[in-house]
Amino acid sequence: MTQTITIDPVTRIEGHSKITLFLDDAGEVHDAQFHVTQFRGFELLSEGRPFREMPSLMARICGICPISHLIASAKACDELLAVRIPETAVKLRQMVNLAQMVQSHALSFFYLSSPDLLLGMDSNPDNRHIFGVAQAHPEMARGGVKLRQFGQRTIEILAGKRIHPAWIVPGGVTEPLTADRRDQILAMIPEAKQFILNALTLFKARLHEFADEIRTFANFPTLHMGLVTKANGLEFYDGDLRIIGADGKTLVPAVDKYHYQEVIGEAVEPYSYLKSPYYKPRGYPNGMYRVGPLSRLNIVSHAGTLLADQELAQFKALPDDQRQSSFHYHYARLIEMLFGVERIEQLLHEPDILSTHVHALASPNAYEGVGISEAPRGTLLHHYKIDDDGLIRYVNLIIATGNNNLAMNKGVLQVAQHYIHGGEIKEGALNRVEAVIRAFDPCLSCSTHAIGQMPLHIELVAPDGTVVNEVKRG
Amino acid sequence: MILVIGYGNPLRRDDGVGWAVIAAIQAQAPPDVTCLAVHQLTPELSEAVAHADVVILIDASIEGEAGDVHITPILPCRDGTPTMTHHLSPRSLLDMTQWLYDKSPFTLLMTITGADFGVGEGLSDVVRGKVAPLADLIVWCATQSCHADLKKRTTDAL
Numbered sequence: 001m002t003q004t005i006t007i008d009p010v011t012r013i014e015g016h017s018k019i020t021l022f023l024d025d026a027g028e029v030h031d032a033q034f035h036v037t038q039f040r041g042f043e044l045l046s047e048g049r050p051f052r053e054m055p056s057l058m059a060r061i062c063g064i065c066p067i068s069h070l071i072a073s074a075k076a077c078d079e080l081l082a083v084r085i086p087e088t089a090v091k092l093r094q095m096v097n098l099a100q101m102v103q104s105h106a107l108s109f110f111y112l113s114s115p116d117l118l119l120g121m122d123s124n125p126d127n128r129h130i131f132g133v134a135q136a137h138p139e140m141a142r143g144g145v146k147l148r149q150f151g152q153r154t155i156e157i158l159a160g161k162r163i164h165p166a167w168i169v170p171g172g173v174t175e176p177l178t179a180d181r182r183d184q185i186l187a188m189i190p191e192a193k194q195f196i197l198n199a200l201t202l203f204k205a206r207l208h209e210f211a212d213e214i215r216t217f218a219n220f221p222t223l224h225m226g227l228v229t230k231a232n233g234l235e236f237y238d239g240d241l242r243i244i245g246a247d248g249k250t251l252v253p254a255v256d257k258y259h260y261q262e263v264i265g266e267a268v269e270p271y272s273y274l275k276s277p278y279y280k281p282r283g284y285p286n287g288m289y290r291v292g293p294l295s296r297l298n299i300v301s302h303a304g305t306l307l308a309d310q311e312l313a314q315f316k317a318l319p320d321d322q323r324q325s326s327f328h329y330h331y332a333r334l335i336e337m338l339f340g341v342e343r344i345e346q347l348l349h350e351p352d353i354l355s356t357h358v359h360a361l362a363s364p365n366a367y368e369g370v371g372i373s374e375a376p377r378g379t380l381l382h383h384y385k386i387d388d389d390g391l392i393r394y395v396n397l398i399i400a401t402g403n404n405n406l407a408m409n410k411g412v413l414q415v416a417q418h419y420i421h422g423g424e425i426k427e428g429a430l431n432r433v434e435a436v437i438r439a440f441d442p443c444l445s446c447s448t449h450a451i452g453q454m455p456l457h458i459e460l461v462a463p464d465g466t467v468v469n470e471v472k473r474g
Numbered sequence: 475m476i477l478v479i480g481y482g483n484p485l486r487r488d489d490g491v492g493w494a495v496i497a498a499i500q501a502q503a504p505p506d507v508t509c510l511a512v513h514q515l516t517p518e519l520s521e522a523v524a525h526a527d528v529v530i531l532i533d534a535s536i537e538g539e540a541g542d543v544h545i546t547p548i549l550p551c552r553d554g555t556p557t558m559t560h561h562l563s564p565r566s567l568l569d570m571t572q573w574l575y576d577k578s579p580f581t582l583l584m585t586i587t588g589a590d591f592g593v594g595e596g597l598s599d600v601v602r603g604k605v606a607p608l609a610d611l612i613v614w615c616a617t618q619s620c621h622a623d624l625k626k627r628t629t630d631a632l
Contacts, residue, residue: 130517131552134573142574149518
């Protein structure tokens with residue numbers, strides 16, 4: 001008789017989900033489903049609204065990643081205006097996007113995943129959380145708090161407030177940077193860099209303890225997608241949207257953003273509100289690809305800053321099969337944080353960074369706009385169409401987390417098949433099933449546009465559909 | 475230094491009373507008082523808490539009659555096993571502060587029971603009426619440096 005295991009809710013991730021594991025007659029896992037159980041539907045909510053409202057409306061998709069949506073939305077609106085925004089505005093937007101990445105990665109690495117990485121996957125679950133880390137590794141926890149503060153404070157200094165700022169608008173930004181505020185950000189940079197370097201040192205020293213997880217955490221060949229600079233460096237704001245194969249060879253050097261639907265399909269499964277984007281030429285589900293920190297580092301040839309380039313060289317020296325492991329999203333997050341802080345420092349030293357010309361004014365000059373940027377969790381795409389009155393008539397959003405949906409499902413199956421046998425879920429196995437999802441750092445509030453928190457639920461389902469075991473947490 | 479943190483969602487009417495009290499305190503610009511208005515308590519606040527002599531947390535409540543004000547001293551204590559560690563209870567915030575910075579400042583939680591938590595800005599009349607007295611008392615206590623008996627005086631006055 002087939003059995004099913006359900007994990008509901010999944011803990012230490014952003015949003016609400018559950019996992020169902022299907023067992024065969026021998027009690028071995030033969031299939032897995034990652035269900036995202038919340039729904040919002042901002043695409044429809046937006047129809048009929050003036051396009052200039054879109055950045056502020058889209059920022060409301062998420063309290064964790066509002067800047068990511070502001071950026072992609074503003075870029076789509078720039079296209080509707082058909083303006084080239086001032087260079088200083090581009091740099092200011094780049095900085096705020098990097099600050100968002102740093103604070104989000106800090107939350108993921110230090111608050112959500114460091115309990116697994118520093119205390120152990122099999123450690124006592126009653127103490128396996130950020131408080132446990134604060135007790136056992138207070139320096140590391142303080143570093144996490146400081147890095148999140150760095151990102152949030154930088155956003156606040158640039159954009160006026162941490163959450164849902166109205167500073168990023170179609171055509172640029174509303175206010176220039178002042179010397180005083182520039183210096184406030186610069187003053188935080190040395191400490192932020194040092195905290196990241198400390199975390200990298202500790203993380204790399206402990207990697208050997210996670211050989212099994214590196215081997216089994218969504219470790220399989222997939223395509224990777226992400227933005228790159230013209231010189232194939234790390235890019236979060238603009239650039240070419242590149243798709244490479246697992247062998248590192250480029251499949252699509254630069255997706256034409258107005259024809260992205262010829263390259264990316266969006267499948268829907270009945271068990272989840274999260275869409276399953278795929279690389280269309282390979283069909284569904286063979287066109288599985290990944291996005292986010294791991295993919296970005298696999299795609300680029302270099303980062304573009306001194307310390308991040310040194311760390312990236314070490315990452316690139318890992319064996320090929322390890323660089324495909326989603327466990328290394330954590331490693332990639334640390335390197336990207338380092339890049340983010342260094343790149344913000346570079347931008348703050350640009351000679352025109354205090355220019356007051358930061359906003360291009362125009363009326364709509366196009367009926368269609370597509371904005372693509374890199375959110376912390378991966379490539380984010382906003383696609384709008386407007387009518388003659390500038391009212392929104394069509395919205396399509398491809399959210400970073402959704403891009404990873406197929407890989408997350410396959411990753412859960414891989415981990416479950418490795419750690420769960422005979423229909424029994426041991427605590428360490430349960431944690432690893434969650435941890436593979438956590439490695440992707442999904443933001444389900446963003447990706448399904450949902451209401452509520454996100455704990456975890458695992459169901460073990462028999463061949464006849466009977467739920468034979470169920471674990472709920474959170 | 476007194477740290478006053480008002481928290482809640484100002485787009486859900488009375489849930490934003492903490493923000494309103496903060497604005498009323500800031501309007502008086504009292505010395506030695508640091509004010510923060512935030513949506514929720516997060517681990518990042520622990521550093522500011524660690525630097526304070528007294529911490530006052532101001533939140534809306536759903537318990538009791540609308541307009542009720544409760545002042546409760548808070549001690550560090552972890553509330554359950556956190557699964558969403560980017561927001562904390564008042565006691566957990568103090569617990570985090572103690573672990574990270576080895577500090578545990580005297581802390582009061584002031585709650586005002588709301589009447590209307592619907593979507594929108596602005597407070598109900600009964601809650602709005604509590605904003606100025608609470609702000610005045612906090613400012614008065616800061617001015618008089620009477621941190622230790624803040625709870626008693628605030629309770630008596632209300």
